[in-house]
Amino acid sequence: MMSTGGLISHAAPLLTGAETPPVTTPREAAREAAARELSKPQYHENDPSLLDRALAKALRWISDLLDTAAGAAPGGGVGLVVIALAVVLAVAALWWRLGSPRRAAGGPGTLFHDGIRSAADHRTAAEAHAAAARWNEAVQERMRALVRSLEERTLLDPRPGRTADEAAAEAAVSLPGHAGELRAAARAFDDVTYGGRTADADAYARLRALDLTLDRAKPLLTGPTA
Incomplete structure (x- = not known):
């Protein structure tokens, strides 16, 4: 039979070992340490740049948008292609007519x-x-001279903000025999001023001749004075 002293002597090591606490790291401190470690530059050398991430996000957005449009458009994907082509053709036609969207300092047109x-x-x-040989500027100034001359002769009312097309249309009322030439002159002005096109000596010569012709032309009287 084992004595009480012997039982205590054998149990003592077990109690001593059970009372030793395990070595642990608090969860929040471990998370912060891992975050600090992973934030080091060597772990991000091959990460995509901010521009690459933005581009990828934009492409995903466009893809989702096209998928949604394809489902809603008549004919599915075929209908979407037809709609896209129609939009492209409309934009191309507008660009060809108006040219690049550059505008003078005085305002659009x-x-x-x-x-x-x-x-x-x-x-x-x-x-x-x-x-x-600055033909663009020559065309612009000659068109302005033409319109200012009509204003000085009271064939046009002086009006700030008038466009070349408006001036040509208004002048054609009293000078109907030159309506086509006036429209062509306004188009030449718009092309070089807002359309990004380049004039030449012939374009200036035509506008100069029209200016001199209109300066001598007799207007068609309209209204009660007729």
Whole structure:
């Protein structure tokens, strides 16, 4: 029979071992340590750049949008292709008609943007540009001289913000025999000013001849005075 002292001596090591706490790391501290370690640059050398991530996100968004449109469009994917082609053709036609969306400082489509000058002043500037082969500027100044001359003769009411097309249409009322030439002159002005196109000596010569012709032309009287 084992004595009480012997039982205590054998149980003592077991109690001592059970009372020793395990070595543990708090969960929050471990998470912070892992985050600090993973934030080091060597772990992110091959990560996609911010631009790459933004591009990928945009592509996913476009893909989802096209998928949704394909399901909603008549004919599914075929219908979507037809719609896309129609939009592209419409944009191309508008671009061809209006050219690049550049605008002068005076506002979208305005004919005058640098204060009031006389027709003679505009003609002088046009001839100076033509002498230097600056045909775009020569065409612009000659069109302004033409319109200012009509304003000075009271065939057009002076109006800020008038476009070349508006001036041509209004002038054609009293000068119907030159309506086609006026429209062509306005188109030439718009092409070089807003359409990104380049004029040449022939374009300027036509506009100059029209300006001189209209300066001598007799208007068609309209209204009660007729």
